[in-house]
Amino acid sequence: METFHLGRAFKILDLEGLRWEGRPIMESEDIQGMLLLLRKANKANNRNTQHKPRFGLMDIRGTSRAITLIKEKVQRIAPTELSVLIRGESGTGKELFAGAIHSESFRREGPFVAVNCAALPENLIESELFGYEDGAFTGARKGGKPGKFEQANDGTLFLDEIGEMPLSLQAKLLRALQFKEIERVGGTKPVSVDIRLIAATNKPLEQMIEEGTFREDLYYRLNVIPLDIPPLRERIEDVTVLLELFTKRVKFNKGTGAIRWSAEALNAIYKYHWPGNIRELENAVEYAVSMNVSDRIEISCLPERIIRSVQSASQSQAATLNTRTFNSKTPMVKQPTLHSSNSDITPLNGETKKTRDESPPTANSISQEEIEAILDALAQYGTTTKGKEMAARTLGISRATMYRRLKIINSLGYFKEEIK
Structure with a gap:
């Protein structure tokens, strides 16, 4: 007994509201014939459109x-x-x-x-x-x-x-x-x-x-x-692209003007672990824009769970890094905040003119406040290549500038082992 089956339908011709479709008659993998179907084209089109x-x-x-x-x-x-x-x-x-x-x-x-x-x-x-x-x-x-x-x-x-x-x-x-x-x-x-x-x-x-x-x-x-599909916390570098997308989408839907993110708000977004992944990030952007009353979104506009989580992680991670990585002779650094010179960072692109500094730093040209800011950022993101890149992005400096300043910090003896 021979067994046949029909292959997948394909469109042959649309003419005056009618659609001719063909379905091959198959025996195993060989085509033995063709079944022609005539149906109303608008019915087929409506089904697919829905x-x-x-x-x-x-x-x-x-x-x-x-x-x-x-x-x-x-x-x-x-x-x-x-x-x-x-x-x-x-x-x-x-x-x-x-x-x-x-x-x-x-x-x-x-x-x-x-x-x-x-x-x-x-x-x-x-x-x-x-x-x-x-x-x-x-x-x-x-x-x-x-x-x-x-x-x-x-x-x-x-x-x-x-x-x-x-x-x-x-x-x-x-x-x-x-x-x-x-x-x-x-x-x-x-x-x-x-x-x-x-x-x-x-x-x-x-x-x-x-x-x-x-x-x-x-x-x-x-x-x-x-x-x-990896979770968002394992591809944190995609947050910038997604943040830009969702900000533009909310701006369009709400008909608002220019929207900028403060450095503190950006810092929290990059540090948060996003257990709800992309959906949670999108909801957080919508919430922050709704809570905002100016053209700049501050950290206070973010959902409370994000603020609390970032503050808790900052304290524990900084303590761990200070205990295990920094030279014991180096005094414990205070928890710094990003100073006002970084407050004009535009979140959806690179650095601003205020944060761009391509000249080679020396021991005299890097301030204690800058050192502490870099140490704090490394405490959050770690000293891997990706961690240093995220730290540089949060601080509003290029990767090249980050590596040059790390060289100076290394020479000042802040680390037990040199960080490259």
Whole structure:
């Protein structure tokens, strides 16, 4: 007995409100024929317009190496038909990356249907995903209703928070992925579907498998291509780009004038660890702009949790660095604040004229206040290459200036070991 299946539909011609589509008839991987479909073009166009992704590859912002590598991976995996499992903490923008994969794929003209499994009640998730027939349950719509699988036909289905899917439903999802067909609730006939599945989670699925709350076979079906999104605290250099984006967006939405950030507010933003990631940063910008009453946003405009967290971290980190790194003969330095000469730092670009100093510093040309400011910044960010870069950015000086001043500080004996 020969078994045939239909390939993915593609548009052949739009003419006078009608659309001709073709679907190849496949035997294994060989095309044996073609099925021509005629449908109303406006109906097809309306279906796709209702399910377009909100994001594309250009919406992924950041200059860090981590984000650059992920964008390159998205471009490589998008043309494939393989399932993708996106993993990352809450607020890292997993739907953003799912939409980018769809927009760069051959299915870009098809629908992109997103489903948050955590937002659906357990007794409704099956009918939402697979649809239902007339009279399937009390309150069912007359004539039935197609589910998300059917709505995503010829496109991409994005299942967010896949770790929240009930165990009882995981077997049905696995079967749908294996055989490319679903069965509506209350129905008896299989319905063929052609979708690419992208799933996302912030849960430890491997641990859930051991606990018996997630199917191992479904995990391997989903995790064909893993895509791990790093938290914002691991790519802190992207904060500048995102801060500029969100500030401009809030400025446009609220119709406000020029918005500038004070050095103290910037310092707090760069030091904060952002457990809520990009979503938390965006909300913090909106809050700060709303609380602000002038053209400059001060640290007092930031959410209180950020201010408290930064103050607490400053005290503990400075004490640790002073104890372990500085020469014991050097007096404990006071906790400095960025002085007024840095108050004109423009947050969304580089240094201002007031903070730019490219002349080689000497022991006589660097003040005690500048030394203390640099030591304090290193206490917050550490003495790694990235830490020194973030310290320089916070202080409003270039990396070259930071390294030249570190050379002077080294010569003055502030460190047990030379910091280069």
